Amino acid sequence: MHGLYNFVSGPMVWIAFILFIGGCLYRLVSLASLAKEKDTAVYAYMDFYYALRSIFHWIIPFGSENMRRQPLMTLFTFAFHICLICVPLFLFAHVVLWKESWNISWGFLSDSTADVMTLIVIASCIFFLVRRLTRPEVKFLTNRSDFIILAIVAAPFITGFWAYHQWAGYRMMLILHILSGEIMLIAIPFSRLSHAIFFPLTRGYMGSEFGAVKNAKDW
Amino acid sequence: MGEPAVKIEESKVVADEGLNRGMERLTPEKIEKVIQSVLKSETGSRLKVYVDTCVHCGLCSEACHFYLSNEKNPSFSPAGKVKQTLWEMLKQKGKVSPEFIRRASEIASTECNLCRRCSMYCPFGIDIAYLMLVVRRICHKLGVTPQYIQSTAHSHSATMNQMWVKEDEWIDSLMWQEEEAREEFPNLRIPLDKEGADIFYSVIAPEPKFRAQLIYQAAAIMHKAGLDWTMPSTPGWDNSDMCMYTGDNEVMGRLKKAHFESAMKLRVKRIVMGECGHAFRSVYDMGNRWLTWRMPPVPVTHAIEFYAELFKAGKIKLAKKYEQPVTLHDPCNIVRGRGLHEMARYVVNETCEKFIEMEPNREHNFCCSAGGGVINCGPPFRNKRVEGNKVKAEQLFVAKSKGAKTVIAPCHNCHGGLEDIIHHYGLGMELKFLGDIIYECMEK
Numbered sequence: 133m134h135g136l137y138n139f140v141s142g143p144m145v146w147i148a149f150i151l152f153i154g155g156c157l158y159r160l161v162s163l164a165s166l167a168k169e170k171d172t173a174v175y176a177y178m179d180f181y182y183a184l185r186s187i188f189h190w191i192i193p194f195g196s197e198n199m200r201r202q203p204l205m206t207l208f209t210f211a212f213h214i215c216l217i218c219v220p221l222f223l224f225a226h227v228v229l230w231k232e233s234w235n236i237s238w239g240f241l242s243d244s245t246a247d248v249m250t251l252i253v254i255a256s257c258i259f260f261l262v263r264r265l266t267r268p269e270v271k272f273l274t275n276r277s278d279f280i281i282l283a284i285v286a287a288p289f290i291t292g293f294w295a296y297h298q299w300a301g302y303r304m305m306l307i308l309h310i311l312s313g314e315i316m317l318i319a320i321p322f323s324r325l326s327h328a329i330f331f332p333l334t335r336g337y338m339g340s341e342f343g344a345v346k347n348a349k350d351w
Numbered sequence: 352m353g354e355p356a357v358k359i360e361e362s363k364v365v366a367d368e369g370l371n372r373g374m375e376r377l378t379p380e381k382i383e384k385v386i387q388s389v390l391k392s393e394t395g396s397r398l399k400v401y402v403d404t405c406v407h408c409g410l411c412s413e414a415c416h417f418y419l420s421n422e423k424n425p426s427f428s429p430a431g432k433v434k435q436t437l438w439e440m441l442k443q444k445g446k447v448s449p450e451f452i453r454r455a456s457e458i459a460s461t462e463c464n465l466c467r468r469c470s471m472y473c474p475f476g477i478d479i480a481y482l483m484l485v486v487r488r489i490c491h492k493l494g495v496t497p498q499y500i501q502s503t504a505h506s507h508s509a510t511m512n513q514m515w516v517k518e519d520e521w522i523d524s525l526m527w528q529e530e531e532a533r534e535e536f537p538n539l540r541i542p543l544d545k546e547g548a549d550i551f552y553s554v555i556a557p558e559p560k561f562r563a564q565l566i567y568q569a570a571a572i573m574h575k576a577g578l579d580w581t582m583p584s585t586p587g588w589d590n591s592d593m594c595m596y597t598g599d600n601e602v603m604g605r606l607k608k609a610h611f612e613s614a615m616k617l618r619v620k621r622i623v624m625g626e627c628g629h630a631f632r633s634v635y636d637m638g639n640r641w642l643t644w645r646m647p648p649v650p651v652t653h654a655i656e657f658y659a660e661l662f663k664a665g666k667i668k669l670a671k672k673y674e675q676p677v678t679l680h681d682p683c684n685i686v687r688g689r690g691l692h693e694m695a696r697y698v699v700n701e702t703c704e705k706f707i708e709m710e711p712n713r714e715h716n717f718c719c720s721a722g723g724g725v726i727n728c729g730p731p732f733r734n735k736r737v738e739g740n741k742v743k744a745e746q747l748f749v750a751k752s753k754g755a756k757t758v759i760a761p762c763h764n765c766h767g768g769l770e771d772i773i774h775h776y777g778l779g780m781e782l783k784f785l786g787d788i789i790y791e792c793m794e795k
Binding site for chain 1: 394395396397399400401403404405406407408409410412413414418423425426428430431434470471472474475476477478636640645646686687688689690691714715
């Protein structure tokens with residue numbers, strides 16, 4: 133078990149971060165060059181102001197018509213994404229790791245706050261799962277990969293919660309927690325989790341088309 | 352091999368010669384080759400990122416009138432249509448059956464109006480209309496396009512207009528309208544090929560074919576406003592473009608080139624076009640891009656913008672205001688496509704006594720279900736189109752219950768679609784163009 137722990141908390145961390153950062157850069161650069169070759173219009177119509185205008189309306193809770201029409205989904209989506217990003221970055225235990233390894237540090241969340249936020253992520257994942265299984269229009273679009281992606285995202289939070297509370301077998305859970313976090317990082321550039329890096333581009337492009345060419349709102 | 356995701360009952364298969372005969376000619380090798388070539392050489396980053404980014408959340412569904420009107424059947428949701436067409440083509444790497452292509456063509460051409468409402472409901476702003484156009488392009492290259500719209504595409508290709516109007520018939524129609532109008536306005540002219548005119552007025556071919564009174568009314572408005580205008584006598588006069596909707600981009604390019612060039616040849620200051628939505632999309636958005644013009648090479652003004660200009664400058668005097676309460680339908684191609692909704696409201700308020708909004712409105716208005724070439728797919732798909740837009744009937748009914756008696760629809764396709772909806776659902780509302788109202792109320 134020690135060997136496994138040393139691997140996931142040592143070399144595997146490097147591999148995960150290199151694949152995550154390198155993968156994101158690769159996806160962005162290859163997309164940009166493909167656009168240059170095949171979709172030059174994207175560059176011609178991209179407009180910074182209107183791109184930001186659209187992104188702004190879509191990252192504000194209830195900032196768009198559709199968000200107001202789906203209040204429950206909007207609440208869960210925003211709570212989920214905020215907690216998903218903040219917990220790993222500002223968890224005290226994580227901040228300590230950065231401090232120990234690189235001697236850099238930043239603010240952190242109290243453990244009880246982080247605990248609640250973790251539960252929000254898990255609850256949201258359950259909500260998304262139920263929605264996927266019960267709403268016909270979502271079910272129709274669903275395939276196996278959607279469940280895998282959901283599992284990849286939920287796993288680090290479930291295992292992390294388990295390990296923090298030192299429930300039965302928490303040492304193994306800690307290893308699984310680290311491993312699942314690494315899998316998620318690697319999956320971001322190479323699965324549909326890439327929507328995280330592509331959101332500003334797709335939204336920005338539609339915002340530019342609507343704003344600068346079509347003189348209309350897109351929210 | 353990829354088969355249609357939703358099996359359709361035998362009785363529901365629409366008999367369409369274009370789709371059926373086209374499908375019979377297909378072979379698996381040809382399908383694979385064409386799909387691969389379109390995906391490889393004609394699409395790129397946009398298609399890739401749109402497919403990779405969609406998280407299958409289904410939030411686009413509520414945007415679509417087909418989905419809402421068909422008891423929320425998920426196969427009519429925007430992403431559902433992409434799933435049944437492009438996703439499968441990509442997943443199977445082009446190895447799909449002829450039946451699959453037939454169904455894909457039917458979905459893309461007759462169950463989506465390319466109205467772009469769903470882009471405003473997708474959190475990522477995925478351009479689903481673009482994806483449906485890619486499907487239409489593939490089906491076009493495979494020769495599987497609904498027969499009626501393909502026939503108009505043939506007309507475009509052979510005559511540079513949509514309705515097989517011959518050159519002499521075109522000139523004759525203009526002279527006929529001029530003659531008629533001169534009984535009402537003795538000095539009125541419809542000046543043909545006047546070089547250096549301020550305004551080049553272009554229409555869609557259905558106007559000379561069966562809505563010639565619209566040319567009469569436009570001439571009357573130009574005449575009373577004292578404008579320096581002209582119409583071309585040669586091909587290029589028609590601004591309409593069904594090839595844009597069949598995926599025949601090459602002919603779309605030829606059409607727009609003929610249109611812009613006839614305006615440039617006359618050295619006019621700008622093109623003013625009649626109340627048409629799809630033609631505006633073609634001239635302002637898609638045709639110019641195919642010809643690599645970022646924006647149209649000749650400035651283009653849509654009728655709504657033009658009327659608003661005339662009223663602001665006081666060039667049109669009204670004898671009265673239109674009395675019946677009116678409501679306004681916002682056409683997708685000039686509202687989501689150009690943001691002319693406030694100008695339209697300005698013109699309506701200038702000309703009508705009482706204006707009642709329909710809900711939702713402006714960018715969020717429901718499509719007429721005729722646009723995007725769907726009405727041009729003709730009688731075989733009429734029921735699906737009209738029954739697939741119950742929400743529009745409900746929307747109109749609410750406006751009617753608030754008192755609206757007349758629907759103003761400043762777009763030809765919307766007119767066709769709303770006419771069918773009003774008739775089918777027994778709404779008993781009158782339908783008008785803005786030009787109808789202005790002509791009726793102006794000082795003559």
